[in-house]
Amino acid sequence: MRGPAGARAVIVYGDYECPFCAALEARLHELELRVTFRHFPVRASHPRAQAAALAAEAAGRQGAFWPFHDALFADQGRLEDPHLWARAEALGLDLVRFDADRRSDAVAARVREDFRGGIRAGVATTPTLFSEGLKHAGRPVPELWDALRQG
């Protein structure tokens, strides 16, 4: 979770290989929101989504979840392993630990838990955003920004 305390709370289910998720992410930065990101990687649609989600969680183990998250969305064309290592290195992470963590059962369980939570919440596509009674699924539309701005 990030964003100013007291700001409108938003939960986003998304994956790092999903272009609409990146579009949503970019616009969320422009609004004062308290954002929680949950992983919803659909491997059949986005083959690198799972690896990217695991990498973000592994970076999180070293306190760098959000910087890694931003770095993934900033360049969705580069999600192969060497690109993930390069991001970890640029953020000054311990690479050996990063690699061990992203392959660990604990990190996999974390991502899986997010996915199952999304299923229970009725997520059927990415991105899906929930905020104080509002639910928006799929490509972000201008009406969504209006609704979020109203607070």
Added chain:
Amino acid sequence: MPPIEAGQPAPEFSLGTYEGNRFTREDLLGRITVLVFYPFAFSPVCTEQLAIYQEVLEDFEARGVTLYGVSCDSGWSQQAFREKLGITIEQLSDFEPKGAACRAFGVLHPGGFPERALVMTGPDGVVLWSHQASNPAELPGANLIFDALDAVGV
């Protein structure tokens, strides 16, 4: 045409498997089955729907539930679709006579393709639950199936 409702026995029907066999009412017996009717192989929404169900397939299996995808596409198209998505959910083809099984389940769209519908049958071949999306572009989340399983006590 409304989909078949809970409490009604599944109709007689015949669908084709990729291996060239027929899948009929008899094949529903003795287990819980969910027929996932979808409009077209390779259409974007269907792609995500089956891909997401695939992600939680082990959860369905753990509850003794078998899923099948059903469309009016040929078995070859369905197989190519499966391979493209990398999914294991078996596909059943309502190709000839086209849409006959969909019609029997009450899920044939006037356009000649299946509505986006889900039909769950019990071990006795009786419908336990059914759902039809309000329009084919709307995605029924896997939660609908899990909720239905909870409701019928599986």
